[in-house]
Amino acid sequence: MSENKALGTRPPEFERFLYAPVGEDRNGYVVTVLSALARLGLDPWNETAELVKLRREEACARLEILLSKFRDVPELKEDHNAVAQELSLLLPESPRVTPLTRVSSTVANGRLVSSGAIWTILAIVFVLIQMLFINSPGSDE
Numbered sequence: 457m458s459e460n461k462a463l464g465t466r467p468p469e470f471e472r473f474l475y476a477p478v479g480e481d482r483n484g485y486v487v488t489v490l491s492a493l494a495r496l497g498l499d500p501w502n503e504t505a506e507l508v509k510l511r512r513e514e515a516c517a518r519l520e521i522l523l524s525k526f527r528d529v530p531e532l533k534e535d536h537n538a539v540a541q542e543l544s545l546l547l548p549e550s551p552r553v554t555p556l557t558r559v560s561s562t563v564a565n566g567r568l569v570s571s572g573a574i575w576t577i578l579a580i581v582f583v584l585i586q587m588l589f590i591n592s593p594g595s596d597e
Contacts, residue, residue: 469548470504476546478539479529489543492526508547516544 474490481487493500503522507515519540523532532539 466501467505467548470501470508473504473543473546473548474500476543478523478526478543479531479535481528482530487529492529493522495528496522496526498522504547507544512544512547515547516540519543 474493475488477486477488478492479487487495489504490500493503507518510518517540520537523536523540526532526536
């Protein structure tokens with residue numbers, strides 16, 4: 457079990473998307489995106505995280521494919537395109553990743569290294585270099 461699941465720390469911004477209805481099943485129960493993804497054998501939170509990484513059009517296309525495979529909701533047979541378009545609008549905006557952000561978000565042991573840790577390491581290296589130059593022979597005393 458991953459650390460996120462064990463601690464129950466799932467992104468709250470995914471909830472609006474995951475708890476949105478996709479339609480009613482054959483028994484008249486409302487099926488949410490979360491339930492639909494789980495019934496397809498996917499981890500709803502991981503799948504949502506992957507969808508958020510995509511551009512809106514790509515996420516919509518992926519949702520269309522997933523919903524077309526979901527047979528528990530009869531209305532989706534013909535409306536999976538329209539439902540996917542509506543649902544894709546509920547996905548949170550993907551944060552734009554800059555090259556500097558990628559460097560500061562290096563993965564180590566499955567955890568993201570914070571930029572604060574990187575700056576701390578750089579500061580220590582800087583101090584060590586300064587100490588080497590101050591104590592080097594040939595400096596005027």
